[in-house]
Amino acid sequence: MAFLVGFVAATAAWEAARLRRGGIWDAPHARSRLGITIIAVTPSILLGGIFLLGTVVAASVYGQAGMPELRIVAVGFVAICAWSLVGFLAGLRLPMSVSLPSMLLAPFLWFAFVPALPVEWLRQLSGMYRDCCRIGADIAPAALLAGLIMNVTIIVVALHAIGALHMRWSRTASTAVLVTGVIVSSAFAWNVGPIPEVARDRSALKCGTVGATELCLWPEHDGPSQVFRPTLNTVIVALARDGLPIPGRWSEELASSSSGDTLSLDMWKSDPDAVRWSIAQGLAPWPACSETPESSFSGTSIHVLQGWWFTAMGGSEAMLQENLGWLIAEASAFGVPPIKELYIAVSSASVTSRVAWLERLTSSAAECQSPENYSVQ
Amino acid sequence: MHSCLYQDISFSYRRKGQGELAVLERLTWHVPTGVTALLGINGAGKSTLLALGATALMxxxxxxxxxxxxxxxQQTQFRKRVAWMPxxxxxxxxxxxxxxVAYSGWLKGMSRDDSWRGATEALTLVALQDLADRPASELSGGQQRRVGLASALVHDAEVLLLDExxxxxxxxQRALFRELLVKIGADRTVVVSTHDTGEITTAYQHVAVLHAGTIAFDGALQDFSARAPAGSERPIESAFLSLIAGGK
Structure with missing residues (x-):
């Protein structure tokens, strides 16, 4: 988006510079400046729209997450319109040697830099929604409104600065529109948080049972050609057969909206091994102290548990190496016995011992304590 | 008959640190139908007067x-009926x-099709039809002025204000322009500003002299020539010089 909008703004600036150099802008025409502006920026907007549409089609056909959220695409299109007008304004007011590079740079800063700032509400104003949305989430309506209002404000102010809008109390009205737009937009963005999403309506979940376990997936992950449900079925059957303690409900809904005995699945890659690794991450505990920088808890036991669950599900050696290679290579440095030997020992222990080992490591990790040892009794 | 009227016009430019520079003061001029030469020395305000007529200035x-x-x-309607070549x-x-040329027509409110048709006709009038598909910026200065003239002619305005x-x-090309003036001046009001009295031939029916911020003379070409001292070799120039000398 940052590159696309920059390109659109730069082409609009170039077109405006042509009109300025041709003496068109200040000449007395019967057509309104609004009409001339719209015709002049239409090719830039169309170009941006076609690229945007192409991206949507490509994401729908080749992407893992299905059709992109159309409301986000719509705000993106409004942003393209807004920045084409900003580019046009820059082309009218500045020499081309200044307007072109600045129009390539300014949208980049607005769409790439601002959404990465630590000020959370500021991130949502551009309409970029960089971190939205996981499959179990929808775009937060407040964030959507914030981006939409900000971009409409940019359109109105740019049109006024171009001279295409005649407003009463001209400059004052334009300033009032800008200030009001920024305030209203910021007000909507204020409580959105760093990720502009809300839990998706769970009625769309497709649920079924595998033995005693309920399995719920979003329709996008439940097509006949998808690997998710078959892989999960196999895993659930295998873990239950081994007598391992697994939650009674596995669901793709957001963790924040699930409760009790539910494993929240966060799967994004259509690959059986990646699905197994996601499950392993979900089955291992993730205590609050893991996210506290000053915590003395190393969290190694959590990684040991993730690796073990993954191995127990029949995960591949390559994926284990990819994710836990650092621990496998230098286990002793982290106070852990050689990982593969440990997993073999746990897997070959009796069901009771295996479950006891799991519960011991899980409960100590949940309390942010490292286990005294990793041996299976 | 078109009735173009400047009524009690005053205009001044604001100069930074120098206050206002009055160019026109309470000027009233009823522009006659046909071709009028607007004469004036450099800086008399001819371009300003035409720009006011075109609403490029207010x-x-x-x-x-x-x-x-x-x-x-009624600016939009007014602009549709007036053409200005700066x-x-x-x-x-x-x-x-x-x-x-077609874009100029569109800017004057013509439809896309009409402006394309109008462009072809206007380019034929200024004898540029053979260069129609060349980039305008690649033409010589004289040819570009003819493109400007075609741009002014494209929407068939009732009043044409042509600045030098x-x-x-x-x-x-000047001879061609005079022929064109005769053709287009038959049923339009055409004002051609110039400071070169040698330009004024029988292609012009009227002369107006802008001097000291107002119209110092407005009448038929013959009447203007008649103001020259007897035996003048260049009667227009003599009449002009004597008029502005008298005005000083």
Whole structure:
């Protein structure tokens, strides 16, 4: 988006510079400046729209997450319109040697830099929604409104600065529109948080049972050609057969909206091994102290548990190496016995011992304590 | 008959640190139908007067009207009926001659189809039809002025305000321009500003002299020539010089 909008703004600036150099802008025409502006920026907007549409089609056909959220695409299109007008304004007011590079740079800063700032509400104003949305989430309506209002404000102010809008109390009205737009937009963005999403309506979940376990997936992950449900079925059957303690409900809904005995699945890659690794991450505990920088808890036991669950599900050696290679290579440095030997020992222990080992490591990790040892009794 | 009227016009430019520089003061001029030469020395305000007639500038006081259409209150309709060729004509980079002229027509409110048709006709009038598909910015200065003239002619305006249209034209093109004036002046109001009295031939029916911020003479070409001292070799120039000398 940052590159696309920059390109659109730069082409609009170039077109405006042509009109300025041709003496068109200040000449007395019967057509309104609004009409001339719209015709002049239409090719830039169309170009941006076609690229945007192409991206949507490509994401729908080749992407893992299905059709992109159309409301986000719509705000993106409004942003393209807004920045084409900003580019046009820059082309009218500045020499081309200044307007072109600045129009390539300014949208980049607005769409790439601002959404990465630590000020959370500021991130949502551009309409970029960089971190939205996981499959179990929808775009937060407040964030959507914030981006939409900000971009409409940019359109109105740019049109006024171009001279295409005649407003009463001209400059004052334009300033009032800008200030009001920024305030209203910021007000909507204020409580959105760093990720502009809300839990998706769970009625769309497709649920079924595998033995005693309920399995719920979003329709996008439940097509006949998808690997998710078959892989999960196999895993659930295998873990239950081994007598391992697994939650009674596995669901793709957001963790924040699930409760009790539910494993929240966060799967994004259509690959059986990646699905197994996601499950392993979900089955291992993730205590609050893991996210506290000053915590003395190393969290190694959590990684040991993730690796073990993954191995127990029949995960591949390559994926284990990819994710836990650092621990496998230098286990002793982290106070852990050689990982593969440990997993073999746990897997070959009796069901009771295996479950006891799991519960011991899980409960100590949940309390942010490292286990005294990793041996299976 | 078109009735173009400058009524009680005053206009001044604001200069930084120098206050206001009055150019026109309470000027009233009823522009006659046909071709009028607007004479004046450099800096007399000829370009300003034409720009006011085209609504490129707005008067400080007074009004410009065309057949009861007020240039300020009915600006869009007024602009559709007036064409203006400024002294500095600039082509839009990247447009061909035909596109440039058609775009001017569109800007004057013509439909896309009409502006294309109008462009072809206007280019034929200024004898540029053979260069119609060349980029306008690649033409010589004289040819570009003819593109500017075609741009002014494209929407078939009732009033044409041409600001020094012959500057930069070679003798052949000037002769062509005079022929064109006769053709287009038959049923239109055409004002051609110039400071070169040698330009004024029988192609012009009227002469107006702008001097000291007002119209110092407005009448038929013959009447203006008759003001020259007897035996003048260049009666227009003599009449002009004696008029502005008398005004000082």
């Amino acid at each position: 008067p400080k006081s007074g009004k410009v009207s065309l057949n009861e259409l007020d240039s300020r209150d 002294q500095q004509y600039r082509a839009v980079p990247g447009l061909t001659v035909r596109e440039q 249209p012959t500057s930069g034209l070679d003798p052949e």
